[in-house]
Amino acid sequence: MKAAAQYGTDTAGNLSFKMHELSLAASILESAVGAAKNNNASKVKKIYLDVGGLLMVNPEQLRFGLEVLSKDTIAEGMEVDIKKIPVKVKCASGHVSTLDPEINPLHNAPLLRCPECKAKVEVLGGRELILKKIIAE
Numbered sequence: 001m002k003a004a005a006q007y008g009t010d011t012a013g014n015l016s017f018k019m020h021e022l023s024l025a026a027s028i029l030e031s032a033v034g035a036a037k038n039n040n041a042s043k044v045k046k047i048y049l050d051v052g053g054l055l056m057v058n059p060e061q062l063r064f065g066l067e068v069l070s071k072d073t074i075a076e077g078m079e080v081d082i083k084k085i086p087v088k089v090k091c092a093s094g095h096v097s098t099l100d101p102e103i104n105p106l107h108n109a110p111l112l113r114c115p116e117c118k119a120k121v122e123v124l125g126g127r128e129l130i131l132k133k134i135i136a137e
Protein backbone atom coordinates (compact mmCIF):
# COMPACT_ATOMS: atom_id res chain seq x y z
CA MET A 1 0.00 0.00 0.00
CA LYS A 2 1.18 3.49 -0.76
CA ALA A 3 -0.28 6.73 0.46
CA ALA A 4 0.55 10.21 -0.64
CA ALA A 5 2.32 12.53 1.76
CA GLN A 6 -0.15 14.29 3.97
CA TYR A 7 2.06 16.11 6.44
CA GLY A 8 0.24 18.93 8.09
CA THR A 9 0.24 22.37 6.58
CA ASP A 10 -2.38 23.81 8.87
CA THR A 11 -1.82 25.50 12.21
CA ALA A 12 -3.85 23.21 14.44
CA GLY A 13 -0.67 21.92 16.09
CA ASN A 14 -0.65 18.67 18.01
CA LEU A 15 -4.23 17.90 17.28
CA SER A 16 -3.59 17.71 13.56
CA PHE A 17 -0.64 15.41 14.17
CA LYS A 18 -2.76 13.03 16.23
CA MET A 19 -5.50 13.08 13.65
CA HIS A 20 -2.86 12.45 11.02
CA GLU A 21 -1.52 9.32 12.74
CA LEU A 22 -5.03 8.10 13.40
CA SER A 23 -6.07 8.42 9.77
CA LEU A 24 -2.88 6.68 8.65
CA ALA A 25 -3.54 3.93 11.19
CA ALA A 26 -7.07 3.50 9.84
CA SER A 27 -5.89 3.03 6.26
CA ILE A 28 -3.05 0.69 7.29
CA LEU A 29 -5.45 -1.40 9.32
CA GLU A 30 -7.95 -1.59 6.50
CA SER A 31 -5.24 -2.83 4.10
CA ALA A 32 -3.86 -5.36 6.58
CA VAL A 33 -7.26 -6.79 7.50
CA GLY A 34 -8.33 -6.82 3.85
CA ALA A 35 -5.17 -8.65 2.76
CA ALA A 36 -5.50 -11.20 5.58
CA LYS A 37 -9.14 -11.91 4.71
CA ASN A 38 -8.27 -12.28 1.04
CA ASN A 39 -5.87 -15.02 2.10
CA ASN A 40 -8.50 -16.69 4.27
CA ALA A 41 -6.60 -15.80 7.41
CA SER A 42 -8.50 -15.28 10.64
CA LYS A 43 -5.86 -13.42 12.61
CA VAL A 44 -3.28 -10.75 11.79
CA LYS A 45 -0.22 -11.46 13.94
CA LYS A 46 2.27 -8.86 12.85
CA ILE A 47 2.72 -6.12 10.27
CA TYR A 48 5.85 -4.46 8.95
CA LEU A 49 5.63 -0.82 7.91
CA ASP A 50 8.06 1.40 6.03
CA VAL A 51 7.29 4.99 6.92
CA GLY A 52 8.94 7.84 5.03
CA GLY A 53 10.51 10.53 7.22
CA LEU A 54 8.52 13.21 5.41
CA LEU A 55 5.25 11.84 6.67
CA MET A 56 6.20 13.22 10.10
CA VAL A 57 4.71 10.23 11.81
CA ASN A 58 5.23 9.74 15.51
CA PRO A 59 5.76 5.95 15.71
CA GLU A 60 4.30 5.71 19.21
CA GLN A 61 1.16 7.55 18.18
CA LEU A 62 0.86 5.38 15.09
CA ARG A 63 1.20 2.25 17.23
CA PHE A 64 -1.37 3.59 19.66
CA GLY A 65 -3.79 4.40 16.81
CA LEU A 66 -3.41 0.89 15.42
CA GLU A 67 -3.95 -0.62 18.85
CA VAL A 68 -7.13 1.36 19.47
CA LEU A 69 -8.59 0.87 16.00
CA SER A 70 -7.84 -2.85 15.83
CA LYS A 71 -9.92 -3.67 18.90
CA ASP A 72 -12.59 -6.24 17.99
CA THR A 73 -11.04 -6.87 14.59
CA ILE A 74 -8.93 -9.83 13.44
CA ALA A 75 -5.89 -7.59 13.95
CA GLU A 76 -6.44 -7.02 17.66
CA GLY A 77 -3.18 -7.49 19.56
CA MET A 78 -0.99 -7.65 16.47
CA GLU A 79 2.66 -6.62 16.66
CA VAL A 80 3.68 -3.59 14.65
CA ASP A 81 7.17 -3.17 13.24
CA ILE A 82 7.87 0.38 12.07
CA LYS A 83 10.92 1.21 9.99
CA LYS A 84 11.63 4.84 9.26
CA ILE A 85 12.75 5.54 5.71
CA PRO A 86 15.14 8.48 5.45
CA VAL A 87 14.26 11.51 3.39
CA LYS A 88 16.31 11.70 0.21
CA VAL A 89 16.63 14.99 -1.64
CA LYS A 90 18.40 16.46 -4.64
CA CYS A 91 19.13 20.14 -5.30
CA ALA A 92 19.52 21.96 -8.61
CA SER A 93 23.32 21.60 -8.40
CA GLY A 94 22.98 17.85 -8.24
CA HIS A 95 23.84 17.20 -4.58
CA VAL A 96 21.97 14.13 -3.42
CA SER A 97 21.58 13.86 0.36
CA THR A 98 19.60 12.06 2.98
CA LEU A 99 18.42 14.11 5.90
CA ASP A 100 16.16 14.35 8.89
CA PRO A 101 13.87 17.24 8.07
CA GLU A 102 13.41 19.97 10.63
CA ILE A 103 9.91 21.11 11.28
CA ASN A 104 9.00 24.66 10.52
CA PRO A 105 6.82 25.47 13.54
CA LEU A 106 4.93 28.15 11.64
CA HIS A 107 3.63 25.74 9.08
CA ASN A 108 3.94 22.39 10.84
CA ALA A 109 5.68 21.24 7.70
CA PRO A 110 9.20 20.04 7.05
CA LEU A 111 11.88 22.50 6.05
CA LEU A 112 13.91 21.01 3.26
CA ARG A 113 17.19 22.49 2.10
CA CYS A 114 20.28 21.00 0.52
CA PRO A 115 22.72 20.36 3.42
CA GLU A 116 25.65 21.32 1.18
CA CYS A 117 24.53 24.51 -0.53
CA LYS A 118 21.25 25.36 1.26
CA ALA A 119 19.35 25.49 -2.02
CA LYS A 120 15.80 24.26 -2.37
CA VAL A 121 15.53 20.60 -3.16
CA GLU A 122 13.46 18.07 -4.99
CA VAL A 123 12.30 15.14 -2.88
CA LEU A 124 13.44 11.76 -4.21
CA GLY A 125 12.24 9.61 -1.33
CA GLY A 126 10.75 9.72 2.14
CA ARG A 127 7.08 10.27 1.36
CA GLU A 128 6.19 6.62 1.23
CA LEU A 129 4.02 4.63 3.57
CA ILE A 130 4.34 0.98 2.69
CA LEU A 131 2.71 -1.99 4.32
CA LYS A 132 5.62 -4.24 3.49
CA LYS A 133 4.70 -7.52 5.05
CA ILE A 134 1.81 -9.06 6.95
CA ILE A 135 2.04 -12.15 9.09
CA ALA A 136 -1.38 -13.73 9.45
CA GLU A 137 -2.81 -17.14 10.17
Ligand SMILES: [Zn+2]
Pocket: 091, 092, 093, 094, 095, 114, 115, 116, 117, 118, 119
Ligand atom coordinates in the same frame (compact mmCIF):
# COMPACT_ATOMS: atom_id res chain seq x y z
ZN1 LIG B 1 23.13 21.47 -3.13
